[in-house]
Amino acid sequence: MDQCPFANLLDPDTYAEGMPYTRLKEIREAGPVVKIEDPISGTPYWAVTRIAEMDEVSKNPALFSSAERSAFPMEYDDAIVEMQRFTIINMDPPQHQKARRIVRNAFTPKRVESYAARFREHARLIVDAVARRGECEFVEEVAAELPLIAILELLGVPLQDRKQFFDWTNTMIFADDPDMATSMEEGQLAAMEVITYALDIAATHRRSPMDNITGALLDARLGGEPIPEEMFGWMFILILVGGNESTRTVIAQGMRLLMEHPAQLQYLVDNPEKIGNACEEILRYNTAFISMRRTAMADTELGGQPIKKGDKVILHYHAANHDEHVFGDDAMMFDITRAERMPDLYSHLRSFGIGQHFCIGSHLARLELNIMFEEIIPRLRNPRLQTDPKFVRSFFVNAMKEMHIAFDPEAEVPAA
Structure with a gap:
């Protein structure tokens, strides 16, 4: 079928000016599962845009x-698929549960809460660095800092x-994105450099054991044996990216949304x-990871559509997070009081996925997000965009690469 009237959700240009809210609504209204052509890759796919069908896919890894x-x-x-087979996100049961068990203890709510005081200290220093200037480039100077510092500390990387x-x-x-990297090959080279760095950290741990995520990974056993070095390297990358980029994206997008809704910001x-x-x-409203893939392992039906064995299925988390069947007729509106009238809002979000691949770092992300806004909102007063983000x-990834903002400079506190 021709891709019209629907946008190709796997065309990066679709997101070049930000999230295409209206286009996503059109696809969602066409049905929970919509066939879309992808002339870029040549591989058509089924886009899953509502929560009920997303959950059905996510909770059925055998299919x-x-x-x-x-x-x-x-x-x-095929070579890249094979290379990434050690990445936990690319595993199915039972291997997935065994690998996930290795890292989950580092991300329990109790352990994550133990990081709060240190994170608060970092957050204050981050805001201190810009508060008196009255302007900053928010993405790199503010949003990126705490998630990066936090995950590097937990991985044992020197700041x-x-x-x-x-x-x-x-x-x-x-x-x-040509502004961020020149090619997919350059991205793969960067991944190899991170893995090399991770293996150096592994050697350091063997000489001087560390009590952190890296130590937990390296000391774990998979089938009675230490995890392979290649698996450790890919787990390191996944934790780095998941714990860094995703949270900085949500902080930056959240600040944009609050500036675009000044009455809601004032309420906070x-x-x-x-x-x-x-x-x-x-x-x-603006989840960090836009989409993930599944592959149908047998002929089946999903959302009234015939899915064939081998078909590509795309879970579009952003579209599902605006599902009117779950969030109501005002699902397209940004409303910070939504959780006050929908107390179980957190359980309906698909920002962290659902099912066996539910984000293991969700507690960490929420802690960082809360702490950063608790420090930003009282101090960066009357924030406004200086240029379009x-x-x-x-x-x-639903990321921003630049957002210049201005705000009322914070007065210097006289020394006691």
Whole structure:
């Protein structure tokens, strides 16, 4: 079928000016599962845009596989698919549960909460660095800092290397954006450099054991044996990207949304105890990861559509997070009070996925998001855009690459 009237959701140009809210609504209204052609890759796919069908796919890995071709929405050749087979996101049961068990203890709610005081200290220093200037480039100077510092600390990476990891992460994730990387090959090279760095950290751990995520991975056993070095390297990358880029994206997009809705921002200035609720709406409205892939392992039916064995199925988390069947007729509206009238909002979000691949770092992301906005909102007063924000050209991560803002400079506190 011809892709018209629907936009190709796997064309990075579709997102070059930000999330195409209206186009996504049109596809969602056409049905929960819509066939879309992809002339770029030549591989057509089924777009899943509502929560009920997304959950059906996500909770049935035997029928909708992550391992068969990769869970990433891009088209890879067989060599790349094979290379990525050690990535936990590309595993199906039972291997997936065994690998997930290795890292989950580092991300329990109790353990994550133990990081709060240190994260708060970092967040204050991040805001301190810009508050008196009255302007900043928000993405790199504010939004990127805490997620990167936090995940590097938890992985055992010295903070002096954080700029290198910031650049590597951009290169790996944003290979479709000419401002961020020149090619997919450059992205793959960056991944290899990160793996090499990770193996150096592994050698350090063997000499001097670390009590962090890296230590937990390296000390774990899979089938009675240490995890293979290649698996450790890919897990390292996944934790780095998942714990860094996704949270910085949500912080940056959340700040944009609050500036575009000044009355809602003022409500949070006046009611700071509501910031946690607002963060749930920020997570819903502009989720970090746009889409993931599954591959049908048998002929089946989904959302009234005939799915054939081998078909590519795209889970579009952003579209599902605006599903009117779940969030009501005002699902397209940004409303920080939504959680006050929908107390179980957090459980309806698909920002962290659902099912066996539910994001293991969701507690960490929520903690960082809450702490950053608790520090930003009272101090960066009357924030406003200086220029139009620049969005990353990507159908995978809903990121911003630049957002220059101005605000009322914070007065210097006289020394006591």
